[in-house]
Amino acid sequence: MRFLFDRRQALLTGLCAAGIPLSACARTGTTEGASMSDTAIRPVPLGEGDIDWDAITREEWQERLTNEQFRILRKEGTEWAGSSDLNKEKREGTYICAGCYLPIFTSEQRYESGTGWPSFFDYEEGTLGFKTDYKLIYPRKEYHCVRCGGHQGHVFKDGPDPTGLRYCNNGAALLFVPRGEA
Ligand SMILES: [Zn+2]
Numbered sequence: 001m002r003f004l005f006d007r008r009q010a011l012l013t014g015l016c017a018a019g020i021p022l023s024a025c026a027r028t029g030t031t032e033g034a035s036m037s038d039t040a041i042r043p044v045p046l047g048e049g050d051i052d053w054d055a056i057t058r059e060e061w062q063e064r065l066t067n068e069q070f071r072i073l074r075k076e077g078t079e080w081a082g083s084s085d086l087n088k089e090k091r092e093g094t095y096i097c098a099g100c101y102l103p104i105f106t107s108e109q110r111y112e113s114g115t116g117w118p119s120f121f122d123y124e125e126g127t128l129g130f131k132t133d134y135k136l137i138y139p140r141k142e143y144h145c146v147r148c149g150g151h152q153g154h155v156f157k158d159g160p161d162p163t164g165l166r167y168c169n170n171g172a173a174l175l176f177v178p179r180g181e182a
Contacts, residue, residue, distance in 0.1 A: 041177050043096045043103040046126060046147065053100060053148045065099065072170045073099045073150035076133070076142065081116030084171020089118070093178040095169075100148035102127055104174070105167070111160055118174065120167040121159045128152070143167065 061074050071077035086095075095105040095118070104127045105120045113119035128143045133154075140154045152173045159166035 041096065041175050042101065043094055043177055044101040046102060051100075056148075061099075066172075068172045069098050072173050073097075073145075073148075073152075076135075076151040077170075079117075079170045079172050083116075084118065086118045086171035086174060086176060087116060089176050091176075091178050093176055095120075095174045095176055097145040097148060097150055097152070098173050098175050099145060099150035101175070102145055102147045103177075104128065104145065104152065105169070107179075113159075113166055113168070115168060117153070118169045118171050119159070120169065121161075121163045121165055123167060130155070 058074070062070055065073060068079065072079060092107045094103045094107075095110075096103050103124055105123050109120045109122045109124075111119060111121055127146055129146045129149075130141055130143050132139045133142045134140075140156075142151065142154055144151045150173060151170075153167060153169035156166045156168060157164060
């Protein structure tokens with residue numbers, strides 16, 4: 001346990017260094033129900049911070065994320081349609097990965113799909129990785145955060161112009177930063 005504790009402390013220290021808010025760094029015990037205020041969130045662009053995201057253990061992710069975030073980001077779960085408060089988010093701003101704070105989408109890339117999941121027709125270049133899954137028998141293209149590997153959602157070919165694509169994202173896998181507070 002001592003080893004684990006030391007690793008966790010090192011992780012949290014690293015997250016602080018990468019611009020993760022102190023409220024998250026100082027958090028101990030269960031993270032269930034934890035909420036971070038909008039003003040505490042700071043996107044961390046690609047190329048910044050020195051965290052080895054691949055080295056973070058399952059226990060460390062459980063410590064860092066809420067149960068719902070962990071289920072979606074780390075176990076490729078899907079939230080119930082309409083369950084995320086982000087469905088109602090109309091402000092201008094940036095949608096960042098809830099796992100590592102990488103800015104993935106902007107409000108300009110979002111549209112109302114009527115599906116009950118936050119939907120986007122495009123994403124910030126270089127922030128997503130893709131693979132095909134067969135969880136619903138037919139092939140679906142899964143996408144994940146390129147930095148921490150956290151599962152975000154699936155992309156479908158029924159989106160609006162100009163891409164014709166619909167990035168159907170779990171709201172719990174994202175945090176929203178209103179413009180001007182990033
Ligand atoms: Zn991430």
